[in-house]
Amino acid sequence: MSHLIHRQLRHTPPVADGGSGLYLRDSEGRLYLDASGGAAVSSLGHGHPDVLAAMQAQIGKLAYAHTAFFTSEVAEDLALRLAQDAPGDLDHVYLTSGGSEAIETALKLARQYFVERGEPRRSVFIARRQSYHGNTLGALALGGNEWRRRHFEPLLMKVARVAPCYEYRDRRPGQDVHEYTAGLLRELEDVILETGPERVIGFCAEPVVGATGGAIPPTPGYLRGVRALCDKYGILFIADEVMCGMGRTGTLYAVEQEGVLPDLVTLGKGLGAGYAPIGAVLARQHIVECLRAGSGAFQHGHTYTGHPIAAAAALAVQKVIRRDCLLGAVTVRGGVLRRMLRDAFGGHPHVGDIRGRGLLLGMELVQDRENKHAFDPDLKLHMAIREQAMACGLIVYPMGGTIDGRRGDHILLAPPFTVTEKDLGEIVSRLQDALERALASVRC
Ligand code: PLP
Structure with missing residues (x-):
């Protein structure tokens, strides 16, 4: 047994x-x-072999140092590489131990951002009915997959829901794809208005849906429309690239193909490519600058944040992707x-x-x-x-x-x-x- x-x-x-x-x-x-x-x-x-060699070299040098006391060269190098290769000013990186932890971190960064801005009433996230963002209780509450949630209700947060972008099932016969996309965006705007824009923190979605629908890309213009609505109502767009990021769709970040810059991007899976448990959140300048100018601290932390061996694995993966x-x-x-x-x-x-x-x-x-x-x-x-x-x-x-x-x-x-x-x-x-x-x- x-x-x-x-x-x-x-x-x-x-x-x-x-x-x-x-x-x-x-x-x-x-x-x-x-x-x-x-x-x-x-x-x-x-x-x-390159990833294994990088991990072995790192183990020989430094396996662990708590981030309450130290940073490490390898975690700094990884953050620099991710920031340099990310679109726009997604210049700040928080390292986690996996995808769910990256989502939890993004939710907390987003909440603290609005608190620091003097908008503590903002407490609502919007996500899609057909979505999965991880299995920890916050991430599970964000995701809409009822089958995964069914044993854990009531969940930690209430999340407002909109329809997924799921053309195969939901575009009506004869309906133009632009008309279909416009309908999805109208629904998102309606939900923002019903909730009250001053109560909304952000909208979270996978740019290309992985595990809840079998690789569903967005319809043309959908994510640009999402970005425009987030800008119109001053809310954050969180792109969950735990599955579709790190080159899986042919660009390092899936949003690059949509010409869209999210405020926060979550990574996992392909970041360490299975060699070490590692995830990350990338944040734009305005979010980190707001916290820096406010309390000066991000109220968060995990024991294994920025783990040197995991960072060495992820950095080696990045180098191989580029070199080859x-x-x-x-x-x-x-x-x-x-x-x-x-x-x-x-x-x-x-x-x-x-x-x-x-x-x-x-x-x-x-x-x-x-x-x-x-x-x-x-x-x-x-x-x-x-x-x-x-x-x-x-x-x-x-x-x-x-x-x-x-x-x-x-x-x-x-x-x-x-x-x-x-x-x-x-x-x-x-x-x-x-x-x-x-x-x-x-x-x-
Ligand atoms: N977000 C997405 C889109 C995922 O596909 C997953 C895992 O499948 C997660 C988050 C959670 O990642 P992890 O299983 O590493 O916690």
Whole structure:
């Protein structure tokens, strides 16, 4: 019996025993092609020598110093690199141990910013109904995914909700995409006005949605419209790039492709690429300057903030991405994978949509392509896909759960940026097998 509390309490997963490049190996010697990098984490694959060398060098030099007393050269270097490569004046970096902690940090930075400005009545965040921003209680309250929240109500904060930008499901037949986008922005403005703009802190969204919808990019102009509304009402725009950031969509930050500058950006997953638990919040000048000129302190802190080994891993990841021109590779290989998915599944009766950006791609599964009806949630098709994929030696990230009152099954693909065309062919061929087996298993 395992003494670990696993996600599935009636089932102990296989023991991961080694990893090299695109492959993970379990303790029985079985190999798995990691086509989702866990959950869009392992952007450089497993066992990358440059990252390991940087971490080893850092361990030899300094493993830990509490940030109440010290900073470290490596954390400073990482912050400088992130700030230099970020758009606009996103020049200030707070390092965390992961994505949820980055979200909590962003929420607190935003709240303290308005308190320091003498606007303590601002206490409401707005987020989308179909959203996931992490599993700590603040982040869980921010996210709208009912399935993840269901055991924890009432949650810590009340959050005002708007519809997700989910063109495949929500754009009406014949409706122009600009009209659809304008409707979403009208709803956001209505919610700001109903709440009272003087009570709103900010709006938080993933620029490209990852785990709650299977790689959903925004419609053209949606995020620019969000930015304009935030400016109009003096509220903050928080871009959650925990999954879609750090090159996953072909630019270091997904918002770069939208021509939009958020006030706060959260990072996680690909920042440490799985080599160390690390996340970050990037903040614009005006936020940090306001705190500096006010109380002079950010009322926050975690024991492992700015951990030197994690910072060394993240800095090495950044250097490899730049040295090996991996952002361009993401765009090219993402295009190849998307074409392969279209060729393999474009006419499949149960694949409703193939979408995404860069190497963050998703497929939405439907009972019926015509009316887009989802599969019966009790069938747990996404779990069957995960099981069958693993039996085929493939890791894909399957998702189910309640989405905006509806249930849907999705598959997320997020292979390492170093994936080759041959690997992509293998991923698609194993996925074909796994999907057919999973569909057969839920039918009987
Ligand atoms: N935000 C987004 C968009 C995520 O996808 C996730 C994790 O999946 C998180 C936040 C939380 O990150 P973590 O699991 O590192 O706490």
